[in-house]
Amino acid sequence: MATCLGLFPPSPAGKTFQLNHKSPPLFSSPKPHITPSRKSRYGIQSSKFGSFLDLKPESKPEFLDFDLSWFDPADRPRCFDVIIIGAGPAGLRLAEQVSGYGIKVCCVDPSPLSMWPNNYGVWVDEFESLGLVDCLDKTWPMTCVHIDDDTTKYLDRPYGRVGRKELKTKLLENCASNGVRFHKAKVLNLEHKEFESSIVCDDGIELKASLVVDASGFASTFTEYDKPRNHGYQIAHGILAEVDCHPFDLDKMVLMDWRDSHMGNEPYLRANNSKIPTFLYAMPFDSNLVFLEETSLVSRPLLSYMEVKNRMVARLRHLGIRVKTVIENEKCVIPMGGPRPKIPQSVMAIGGTSGVVHPSTGYTVARTMALAPIVADAIVECLGSTRMIRGRPLHHRVWNGLWPLERRCTREFYSFGMETLLKLDLNGTRRFFDAFFDLDPYYWQGFLSSRLSLRELLFLSLSLFSNASNPSRFDIVTKCPVPLVKMMGNLALETI
Ligand SMILES: Cc1cc2nc3c(=O)[nH]c(=O)nc-3n(C[C@H](O)[C@H](O)[C@H](O)COP(=O)(O)OP(=O)(O)OC[C@H]3O[C@@H](n4cnc5c(N)ncnc54)[C@H](O)[C@@H]3O)c2cc1C
Numbered sequence: 001m002a003t004c005l006g007l008f009p010p011s012p013a014g015k016t017f018q019l020n021h022k023s024p025p026l027f028s029s030p031k032p033h034i035t036p037s038r039k040s041r042y043g044i045q046s047s048k049f050g051s052f053l054d055l056k057p058e059s060k061p062e063f064l065d066f067d068l069s070w071f072d073p074a075d076r077p078r079c080f081d082v083i084i085i086g087a088g089p090a091g092l093r094l095a096e097q098v099s100g101y102g103i104k105v106c107c108v109d110p111s112p113l114s115m116w117p118n119n120y121g122v123w124v125d126e127f128e129s130l131g132l133v134d135c136l137d138k139t140w141p142m143t144c145v146h147i148d149d150d151t152t153k154y155l156d157r158p159y160g161r162v163g164r165k166e167l168k169t170k171l172l173e174n175c176a177s178n179g180v181r182f183h184k185a186k187v188l189n190l191e192h193k194e195f196e197s198s199i200v201c202d203d204g205i206e207l208k209a210s211l212v213v214d215a216s217g218f219a220s221t222f223t224e225y226d227k228p229r230n231h232g233y234q235i236a237h238g239i240l241a242e243v244d245c246h247p248f249d250l251d252k253m254v255l256m257d258w259r260d261s262h263m264g265n266e267p268y269l270r271a272n273n274s275k276i277p278t279f280l281y282a283m284p285f286d287s288n289l290v291f292l293e294e295t296s297l298v299s300r301p302l303l304s305y306m307e308v309k310n311r312m313v314a315r316l317r318h319l320g321i322r323v324k325t326v327i328e329n330e331k332c333v334i335p336m337g338g339p340r341p342k343i344p345q346s347v348m349a350i351g352g353t354s355g356v357v358h359p360s361t362g363y364t365v366a367r368t369m370a371l372a373p374i375v376a377d378a379i380v381e382c383l384g385s386t387r388m389i390r391g392r393p394l395h396h397r398v399w400n401g402l403w404p405l406e407r408r409c410t411r412e413f414y415s416f417g418m419e420t421l422l423k424l425d426l427n428g429t430r431r432f433f434d435a436f437f438d439l440d441p442y443y444w445q446g447f448l449s450s451r452l453s454l455r456e457l458l459f460l461s462l463s464l465f466s467n468a469s470n471p472s473r474f475d476i477v478t479k480c481p482v483p484l485v486k487m488m489g490n491l492a493l494e495t496i
Helices: 089-099 124-129 164-177 267-275 305-319 365-383 392-402 405-423 426-436 441-448 454-467 470-479 481-495
Strands: 017-019 079-085 105-109 121-123 136-140 142-146 152-155 159-162 181-184 187-192 197-201 206-214 232-243 252-257 279-286 289-299 323-336
Touching: 079 089, 079 197, 079 365, 089 105, 089 164, 089 365, 105 206, 121 124, 121 365, 124 136, 124 159, 124 365, 136 164, 136 279, 159 164, 206 365, 206 392, 232 305, 232 405, 267 305, 267 426, 289 305, 289 323, 289 405, 365 392, 405 426, 405 454, 405 470, 405 481, 426 454, 426 470, 441 454, 470 481
Parallel strands: 079 105, 079 206, 105 181, 142 252
Antiparallel strands: 017 152, 121 159, 136 159, 142 152, 187 197, 197 206, 232 289, 232 323, 252 279, 279 289
8 A cells, every 4th residue: 555655856946846756745835824623633543444434524513603684584675686695606696796786785695604514725825816815825836737647737827725614705795785675584485477487485484586696506496497407417525634644745726646556456536537537636735634535527427426436435545545534525516517597587697506617627616606797797787776677678688698699609619528538538537638738828727617619619629639648639539529419519509
């Protein structure tokens, strides 16, 4: 078995590049500035099966201590300009933005003050451009991608973990100062009339608004789709863990580790992993604290969760990582790609339910933070003090604000990326990312952050093809025609 030392190549000193060797890592990073509560930092919990899977997460549900402006059932009329269903990142960001223009907003969620459960990662430049960099609780100056045992790519693009508490507090503070009302309930039902929509909550309260926005996440049943939802799925098992030691360099976030040497003694796991591969995503906080996530980038049908966990056990064992305490764990299932919602429809959507999830990566948070102000502008144009555009024209404008033609077309392209990834086995995936991260950083960064135009995406594809190895070109030529034809058909439909 490998030990914690000796599995990773040394730190690079400069820009994006690739190394092809194996030598000991440098534990050179300064201490991170976050210190999550770790009750049993030095008390080792032993695991019955020799794996971390039977360790219970130590963290308890957390609530923010914040003075919100609550909806009072005695208030009459129970009518708002906008009701937002859900106080996740998407709902609160839209509430913050739209209320900033004096629009009357009510946000309904069963637990508006609960801490969000997921660990979110974003590229630092994405949050910088949104003025949200103070909401990252840890950043890494570089990221790295292990293609295989011999090839590691170092990416000169800083990565950050979203401080859930910081981001939620900031959004709530802005909502509070803009007069957003909150109602603690679950929405059961929606009804639409010509110029008004209403919601019915599980406490019997009925509220009305000119516009209802669905920000209730992936599992929403409020948003309609007019085609069957043939998603791909990202599935991952993540733990924030206290460990004896780990082999990760502290100034690098591991975006993807596609190595499979840990499968040496696991023939069953290896066979399946070579068909539907998983990678490790790792955020090292200090030499004993790390967030680790075994991830299937995309699968259809969904890869078994137990299989993902078993692969993670084998990988950690091989890396010599002994988990002492699981502080938090998360099951990550993200529907990706598939059709976008029907446009327009009487309920507006934002976040996980609105089709904005990156079809090839599952990233959503930074994009939602960037799109909410655009949707807010469209809402304000209709419901602001000078204009009173409601009903169908309102729905039309807000949906087209989120999904203008160019964005619909680029989404088709990103979905083509997902369909291509679905067809690649481990070796094909490795070859793909080997060529992808060799592209000009403008293109690979733009692709991952959904900010390339259609023309740039076409250029990216041609560059990828010309940079690719011969086996990779063979993969593209043999596996991509069907998704390509589908994409062309969908692009034609969008532009008609
Ligand atoms: C485990 C996990 C990890 C992820 N990691 C990343 C990442 O690192 N980076 C990234 O960019 N994306 C990530 N994603 C994808 C995506 O960013 C998140 O899913 C994100 O939480 C979506 O935000 P949202 O506000 O749309 O939905 P959610 O965060 O799901 O919030 C929805 C809110 O609506 C409420 N709600 C639901 N139903 C109702 C109802 N009927 N009435 C009232 N309220 C309701 C819920 O209680 C919740 O508060 C991750 C997803 C998961 C599941």
